[in-house]
Amino acid sequence: MAVLELEDVSVTYRSAEGAVPAVRGVSLSVDAGRSLGLAGESGSGKTSVTSTVLRLLPKSATVTGRVLLEGEDVLTMKWGRLRAVRWATASVVFQGAMHALNPVQRVGHQIAEPIRLHEKSVSEPTARKRVGELLEQVGLPSRVAQSYPHQLSGGQKQRVMIAMALACGPKLIVADEPTTALDVMVQQQVLGVLADRVQDLGLAMVFISHDLSVLASACDDLAVMYAGQVVEQGPSDQVFDDAHHPYSRALGGAYPRIGDLRFRYAPSGLPGDPPFPGEAPSGCAFHPRCPQAREVCATTDVELRPSGERRWSSCLFAPEVGT
Amino acid sequence: MSLIQDVAGGGGHDPVPGPPPLPRKDKGGKGLSPGASFALRKTGAALGTLFFVLVVNFFLFRLLPGDPIGMYTRGRNVPAEQLAQLRAELDRPILEQFLTYLRNPFSSTIDSAQFNRPVWELVTERIWPTLLLVGTAIVLASIIGVWIGIKAGWKRGKSFDKVSTGVTLTLYSMPEFWLGMILLIVFGVGVLGLPGVFPIGGISTPGVDTSSLAGWLDVAWHMVLPVTTLTLVYLAEYALVMRSSLVDEMDEDYLTTARAKGLSDKFVRRRHAVPNALLPTITLIFLNLGFTVSGAITVETVFSWPGLGLLSYEALRGPDVALLQAIFLLFSIGVVLANLVADLLYAVIDPRVRS
Numbered sequence: 001m002a003v004l005e006l007e008d009v010s011v012t013y014r015s016a017e018g019a020v021p022a023v024r025g026v027s028l029s030v031d032a033g034r035s036l037g038l039a040g041e042s043g044s045g046k047t048s049v050t051s052t053v054l055r056l057l058p059k060s061a062t063v064t065g066r067v068l069l070e071g072e073d074v075l076t077m078k079w080g081r082l083r084a085v086r087w088a089t090a091s092v093v094f095q096g097a098m099h100a101l102n103p104v105q106r107v108g109h110q111i112a113e114p115i116r117l118h119e120k121s122v123s124e125p126t127a128r129k130r131v132g133e134l135l136e137q138v139g140l141p142s143r144v145a146q147s148y149p150h151q152l153s154g155g156q157k158q159r160v161m162i163a164m165a166l167a168c169g170p171k172l173i174v175a176d177e178p179t180t181a182l183d184v185m186v187q188q189q190v191l192g193v194l195a196d197r198v199q200d201l202g203l204a205m206v207f208i209s210h211d212l213s214v215l216a217s218a219c220d221d222l223a224v225m226y227a228g229q230v231v232e233q234g235p236s237d238q239v240f241d242d243a244h245h246p247y248s249r250a251l252g253g254a255y256p257r258i259g260d261l262r263f264r265y266a267p268s269g270l271p272g273d274p275p276f277p278g279e280a281p282s283g284c285a286f287h288p289r290c291p292q293a294r295e296v297c298a299t300t301d302v303e304l305r306p307s308g309e310r311r312w313s314s315c316l317f318a319p320e321v322g323t
Numbered sequence: 324m325s326l327i328q329d330v331a332g333g334g335g336h337d338p339v340p341g342p343p344p345l346p347r348k349d350k351g352g353k354g355l356s357p358g359a360s361f362a363l364r365k366t367g368a369a370l371g372t373l374f375f376v377l378v379v380n381f382f383l384f385r386l387l388p389g390d391p392i393g394m395y396t397r398g399r400n401v402p403a404e405q406l407a408q409l410r411a412e413l414d415r416p417i418l419e420q421f422l423t424y425l426r427n428p429f430s431s432t433i434d435s436a437q438f439n440r441p442v443w444e445l446v447t448e449r450i451w452p453t454l455l456l457v458g459t460a461i462v463l464a465s466i467i468g469v470w471i472g473i474k475a476g477w478k479r480g481k482s483f484d485k486v487s488t489g490v491t492l493t494l495y496s497m498p499e500f501w502l503g504m505i506l507l508i509v510f511g512v513g514v515l516g517l518p519g520v521f522p523i524g525g526i527s528t529p530g531v532d533t534s535s536l537a538g539w540l541d542v543a544w545h546m547v548l549p550v551t552t553l554t555l556v557y558l559a560e561y562a563l564v565m566r567s568s569l570v571d572e573m574d575e576d577y578l579t580t581a582r583a584k585g586l587s588d589k590f591v592r593r594r595h596a597v598p599n600a601l602l603p604t605i606t607l608i609f610l611n612l613g614f615t616v617s618g619a620i621t622v623e624t625v626f627s628w629p630g631l632g633l634l635s636y637e638a639l640r641g642p643d644v645a646l647l648q649a650i651f652l653l654f655s656i657g658v659v660l661a662n663l664v665a666d667l668l669y670a671v672i673d674p675r676v677r678s
Contacts, residue, residue, distance in 0.1 A: 054583050056579060056582060056583055083585040083586075083587060084585065085585070086582075086583055086584060086585035087583060087584045087585045088585065091583070091584075092580075092583045094576060094579070094580055094583075095576070099575055099576040099577055100576045100577055100579070100580045101577055101580070102577040102580075102581070102595055102599070103577070103599065103674075103675060104598060104599055104602075104672070104673055104674060104675075105595075113581075113584060113586075113594075114584040114585065117584065117585055117586065118585060148674040148675070150674070150675050164580075
């Protein structure tokens, strides 16, 4: 059974310039023990999508569709129920290297906070013991609990964030660019820790990144977003190696793999900028930047269609699969 | 409190299992904890400032134009031999005079011209009414001001915020002596045929024994108007600062983390947002402490409150140079000490400052 199911989710922000549609009709699902990578440029709507899971969007956002967490629609939950679900059923690994930790509280206290909140019966020594165990599980000595965030390195803070996300034994972990602010070596270590924990505990995970190569190595499946829509979805190695959408290809090419001659002779980037939300072009939103665009792309509305075994693409020229 | 060794102070020995080593605290080789060396550094700096204050206070009054003996003894009948003695004192080398001054900066060689009493005696006598007045006002103002600031900042743009920001801005821009005079006229003297309720000045009714309970109540009754004046003026600033620093914290990521954990709005505010937003406000309150004592000059004058403020007004009117010198020194010490307390307190409440 799917731990998380998004059905036709749209997010619209109210702003001084009018309504800004950041996410337009996204449907995704993640099963227990599986991980889904969400890729896309800044502003493609990745974080807006995942913020609907715990309803963490600002008040100016309107969400439509259904967000089913273990079959229960998060969007219609009462506040009390929502607070009980937050962190206990689904938790978030924020960019801990930045400012996601409270600067004036010891990290042990911050990790123990959701335990005390959601499991009232847990005694203080037990909670402290669990914090020590959680820290050791992410490769940190338990005495780190006594540190303040500014005393830790970026990688250590990110490990603390992971320990914190695991504190209440959630079913789903949303990792929002958890490795983005880290250098490549530390990024690999943190990624390894996160992947190990998720696998050992059999959790479902949604992993957001703009780095397709990170996603391909960390996730079972990939969904690529452009201008608020999913443009391609499928098993991550296939999407990475043999993309069915020119945008996925460009995104993958932006992070060359060392030793792979294809990248050596075809250094690729993508000219132009993604459209501002609300100003998406007609037809396929990607056509103005697409190297393979033809005239029909500007006039024909596109939607996600099957393009292979467990694969979907919205490109008009993706392989056709009999429906 | 904790089962686990302090990372910063404990100097732990156990090897780190994870690949990234923990940053070790540089203890400066003196075996001092970072907190203690921070406190020592700050105290040393404060002592240095104090010495500078002494130097300025000594030489500033010797730079005043005119005949110093004439100013010191203005309006008094001083025997010729004492005058000669004073002049001989001032004829000594300036460094010698300075050393004498350093030995006891508050005991001038001459008494206060107006009061005909040693300045030290006058100053110590007047310090308590000021501390009572200003202390009460600051305690009230910080509690009320911080409360208003939190309520306004957390619900930014709502009606409470609009009203309170308008009111506090008005209070903030009001001269304190003007506000004091208005309160004095309305509630002390009485307007529109209504009698005044509160006493119009002084610290107690003449003849009342201030050591009795009735005396205490009498003093409290006299405090109402001046304390209200100072409280209104101070709280405006505290409320505005608290509001803006809370608004700054509102967009911080760690509040999203706190919400995602399932904390209610109230706990997100109390446990995460307010403690962080309080940091600049607390510093401001303590930094202000030094200035508020001297800032009470006008309010004490309006309400004839027998404190240091009124004393400095009287000394300035003289001018009573010996007295002024002592008061200047005291006010400067107040500012330096308040700064030191603010620095040390900030280190206690914000762990980032210590390192």
